[in-house]
Structures are given as C-alpha cells and as structure tokens.
Amino acid sequence: MTAAAEACHRTLVVFDFDQSLLEDDTDRWSMKLGGDEAAALRASRGRDDCWTDLMGEIFAVIHSKGVGREQFEAHMQGMVIHTDMLAACKLMEGRTDVDCFILSDSNSVFIDVLLERYVLKNLFKRVVTNPAHFDENGCLRIQHCHSHSCATCVLNLCKAEFMSEFIATTPYARKVYIGDGGGDLHAALQLSPGDTLLARRGYPLMKKLATPAGQDFKANLVPWDSGTDVLSWFQKHLSS
Template identity: 35%
Template sequence: MANAIPPNNTRLLLMIDFDHTIIHDNSDLWIRRLLPEHKVPDEIQQSYKHHESWNQFMGEIFTHMHSLGVTPAQVVDCMHTMTFVPGMVELIEYQRTNAVMDCIVVSDSNSVFINTILDSKDLLSSVTSVFTNPAEFDSKGCLRLRPYHQHNCKTCPSNLCKGAVLRTYLEQQEKQGVTYSRIFLVGDGSNDFCPVPGLGVDDIVFPRQGYRLIRKIQKLLEKGEEQGEDTLKATVFPWDNGFRILEFLLKSTGDKC
C-alpha cells in the first residue's frame, strides 16, 4: 500500500469517537447487563438530575455494581462482548499502515472500557492517543471514574470538551514540530459537534447517518443559508459503516490497496 505524502511533509489526523462510532452500542449502557434484569435501581436513576454530569452518574452506578459483588473480571468480560461497527477494525488498521496518519480516539466513555475493547481486537497499539475519562479499579475492585478535564465550553459536558481536546492536541503537536494538513473527524452524537465549526476547508467531518451529529450539522448549514454566512468550511461526508470512511480515505490520500 503506497502512501501519499501531504505537502510540506505535514501529517493527517483521524479523530474518532468511540460509542456508536467504533462500537455499535454505548459502553456505559452495555455494562448494565451485569445488573439484575439489566436495570439501574430507581433511586439511582432518579439521582441523575442531581449530578453535574453523566460522568458522576456512572460513578454511582459503578459503586452500586461493586456492592452487588461485580468483579473487575466480569467488567472486562462484558466489554469483550461488544461488537464493532462494520469496517471500523479495518479503518483503524489502515491508518496504522499509513505512514503520515495519526489516530486519536476522543470519547466520553472511560479508559478501562476503551482500552479493554480496543485491546480485544489488538487495536490499542494502532491508536496514537486516547482522550477520555480516566478510570481504574481500586484496591477493592470497584471501578473509579474521574473527569478528563475542566473547561469553559458551555455546550459540552462538564467533564469533557472535544473542541478543547482537539485544540490542545494540535497545539502540543505543533510544539513538537508536527502539523496536520487535513483533519478527518468521525462521530455520531451531539458531543462530537463542538470541534466541527472550527474545521478548515481541507478537513472532512464524517457524521453517522441517523444520529444527532448529522442533524446538528444540518441545522448549522441551514442557519448559514438564512444569514448568508459560511457557517461550515469543512466537507461533510455522512457514513453508515466504516468501509465507507475507509474508501473515502483511500481515495483522498491517494492510497491503493
């Protein structure tokens, strides 16, 4: 497979979401299979409105699971049963072979879930970096969750702003002498939208068909048409499986299989 080298030896960046993007389902909901009847108790469900974020709510669920005797091994085994969206394994494997492409996973899931699932397909080493909520099992075997960072974005969850993650990553890479000629952003949900308006004319956003991201992008475009403004510079390429994205990347980078 021959790789097309971008102008000035700059690199390509693949920024990809996790839940409903790399994997079919939501890992935070999938883990409920370890609960009796797969249900969160009503008192915990009702407490969601008192938490500052979904992240805190999940922390309470993990504490409840531990009180029921759920072990770390059971959590890992549960994550291993999750299925990947068709073509996503191939997409991540492709970017590993592309000498000028980096891949970052940015997700509001957590590090235990993502690392476990990626490792189940030997994909963890194929990803340049994972930006998500840090998690670990404590000495008693309870999964503990922390927010990824603090930020000032008013539209993103309090524990993770994907726009801020991307900006910080690009700044840090530039300090290391690494710049990106194109960004390929792949996602599905509302929390994937924040970086989209800031993408450039050479960048591509891949919203999953039938999910919230594509609807938010459409509203942004309609707003621009009404105001006579260019509200989105990046090209929009909807997708329904990873093979569609892979085909696009092969054509746009000049690679041939």
C-alpha cells in the same frame, strides 16, 4: 525532509469511540451488569445532571452486586467493532504520515479493554477520555477528563479544547473526524475547509449540524451509516 516539511504532509484522524468506532455505547452496555437498580438510577436523573458522575454511581451499584474486575472486563469484551470499521483502522497501521487519536466521553478502562480485544492499541497514538481504574476492592472508579470553562460542552469534557490542542501541536495537512454524538459538534467546528467530518446518519451530530449551532461548520461533510461507508471513504481518500 525537514520536520516542518514532514508535518505539512501529515493527516490527523480522530475517532469518537461510542457508536462511532464501536457499534454500541460502552456506558449503556456496562449498565446491563447493574440490572433494574442501575436502570432505575439512570431514569431518576435529568438532562442537566452530569452523565459521568451518574456512571460513577452506577459502577458502585454494579460492584455491590458482586461484579469484580474480571467479570466486568469480560462483559465489555462482548462489544462489537463493525468488520469494515476494523478494516478501515487496519488501513492506517504502520503509516508514518497518519496520526490516529481517540477523543471520547467513555472512560480509559473500557477503551483499553476494547482496543486490546481488537488489537488496535498500537494504532492510536493518543486517547483522550475520562480516567478510570478499579480500586483495591474491585470497584470501577471514574473521574472527569478535565476542567474547562466552555458553556457548550458537558461538564467533564470539551472536545473542542482538545481538537484545538491537536491542531496547534502539529500543522496537519488535513484532518478527519469520525463521530456521531452531540458532543462531537464542538470538535467538528474546529475543522477547516478541506478537512472532513464523517458524521453518522440519524444520530445527534447530524441533527445538530442542521441547526443554528452548526452554522459555523466549514469542513466537508460525509454522512455514513456503517463501517462499510467509512472503509469506502478511507480506501478512496486515505490509501497510502
């Protein structure tokens, strides 16, 4: 089979991370380490402020409380991936016809820690997120994922730009996106008829799809409540 023919039989599966692959939100989970000071800092900011920049300030607050890398990472390892969501991921391990990516507004440190914790690092061929690292003093530092000119998305990340790149790089036979947040909408709009969006019920993505902002959505919509729903869909549609 030629490379072009093989590509035409491939499936792209893209996961959002927070409240999609994970049950909870990494940033809000990490804020617990900052106590009342971190909560007050968050409450002082408005909707138009850059969330990623705010998290950089909160990480500095956490560091000022004596929390170093080891304690930080141990805290993040307490986050949960639903048992059936994990099983859904395991269905795709070793598949040469499926490419799994993560597209997330979390950060590289949090994602690396949790993929290691759940033994999923080898599954995901690409992780697109905000770069982060612990500096020489043990303070977590975060940067914007990239610069873009999209007026729809948050300042630090346009998910549509990366989805378009994924699609342009390989002519996938089908594409699947699993998400929950408002930031996933622009990515979902890059899907075509025959592709599938698994959108978490009761979360901002589902609500936005019902507004004029979602009128250009063309793919199949599959609402889900828990990892059990995602596993059921994967078993039916993505089994080898």
